[in-house]
Amino acid sequence: MIKAERLNQGDTVGVIAPASPPDLKNLDKGISFLESLGLKVKLGAHVNKKHGYLAGNDQQRLEDFHHMFQDPEITAIFCAGGGYGTGRIVADIDYASIKENPKIFWGYSDITCLHTAIRQETGLVTFHGPMLCSDVGKEGFDAESEKMFHQLFEPEGMHYNENLSPLEVIGEGEASGEVVGGNLSLLVNAMGTPYEIDTKGKLLFLEDVGEEPYRLDSFFNQLKLAGKLEDAAGIILGDFSGTETEKTKETLSLSQVYEDYFSHLNKPVLAGFKIGHCLPHYSIPFGTDAVLSSHRKSLMIQPGVD
Template identity: 40%
Template sequence: MNRRSFSKHALALPFLPGSASLNPTTPKRILPKRLRPGDTVGFVTPGSYISDESLEQAVSNMLKLGLRVKMGKNIRAKHGFVAGTDQQRLDDLHTMFSDRSVDAVWCARGGYGCTRLLPKIDYDLIRRNPKILIGYSDITALLNAIYHKTGLVTFHGPVGASEFSTYTEAQVRAVLMDGTAPYPIPLSEDNEASEDSLFQPEVIRKGQAEGVLMGGNLSLLAAMAGTGYLPDPTGAIVFMEDVGEAPYRVDRMLTQLRQAWPLKAANGIALGVFADCAKKEGSDSLTLSETLQEQLRPTDTPTAYGLPFGHIDHQCTFPVGVRARFDAAARSITLLEAGVR
């Protein structure tokens, strides 16, 4: 799973409950059914191969939520570092969406490989069979492409094999099962108490904004820019995180994203915890904080670092495609609409 986000725009995008997407290039929004105890989730591995130990952990997490599990036919397949050939991984994704006994599609792990699937996905099939799709890291590619091509709200949250801390589990239940709105996503006490410098919050530019949530892993967003599979961020609240990237790599990806995607037109930029992205001792690099300041402060957009998401144990769940309110100074995101029906 280890991978190498009220401004001047807010008034232009009024909140219209239940309306079609405010992005004219994205189809009318579709809400998936909420999860209930006893429902069945289908496990898929659209990216990297999952070990037996991690798969056992993923099943245990689902049972803890009161859910049943159905394995993708090719869940044990392996093709180099990815979980089977592109066709095998694609077949499992399509099968889980079309299988009427499956109530949600949960990615068992991330890794690498999802962007390879984007041109071959049957988006019409997914539109006809809307279900919860959840994951993070490399799954960012599927979350944004499927929302953009079908209008289906997807979910940036823990993969099946994640560490389901008390906080993580509570946020999964609140967003996927309870589905109440408005819902202020709380900060994690454990994250706030961390002495790791990368967990220290920072307000890059104060302000409040409203917009549709979209985003995920920075590496994937940069890789998708210009491909036609990434939604337009104009008027959106863009959330971003990454892991294991030196600050100069973060700088390079943000440069790519700003040049190939109208990030400046976003209403707000919410940054998670960039785990293991600190400047190495003895390096001439800028620090992560200096890099983010230099890249994002000129956007003149409310921006804050240190929200509870990323490659961390205590992470929240964001619906991609619903409206939210962002307060940079408070590092708060409030879901104004439920992501499920």
């Protein structure tokens, strides 16, 4: 496990768009937020590019990604937004360069592909948190979500309990391990590739948005059949918004789907964490040690920076 150095006021941070094109007006607001934290901001050369549904072609997005890790002035890298595209560049990333230049890396959703690959190829701790364009720059971005950026300046751990949101116990127990995971559909997309997630002895975090219960069922089933749920030490279920059924009136509830896949695992499984496509969005590091307890209804995560 490699932790990047904490941020200090006056540091220069980089902004890249490794997936879909960002809304530039919202991105400007997100940049202003970073500046309000006392940071200087350097944009990737291709952030404003468009190539269909991508923020520039694969080579342009890969160049920005590499440049930010190799630039000695940059101390942290923030993703403008998600959408789609990171899976197209993951095989061409220079992971040795990342290991030689460990930096804070922040994003979620489609960025899940990069989180998994970076951690498993280099050991670098990365951060699952709201993005500048699709979250920070939009109306309604809240103070609780803003506070989550402070963990980059001070190595403070996260103690998530029912003071933050109601938590549902689906599986009993207590387990420790590194927190890994991210967007459920992205993790399933990577199955059978060199960047398939390793869950053995880990606390597996899952979230998604806009997927109906039958779709989530199919994703959970894929993880089950691949042994990922059995291998995990515990399961952390984040926000699953937009699950309303449209295609059929005959459906199972999300709670029923949870019950089918997680209640018989003989390990801690808790649902209701406000982590994902939601507000507030509580940010967490991936790759640090944590403890998940059904008895205390809590998740305790070690700091993600030195």
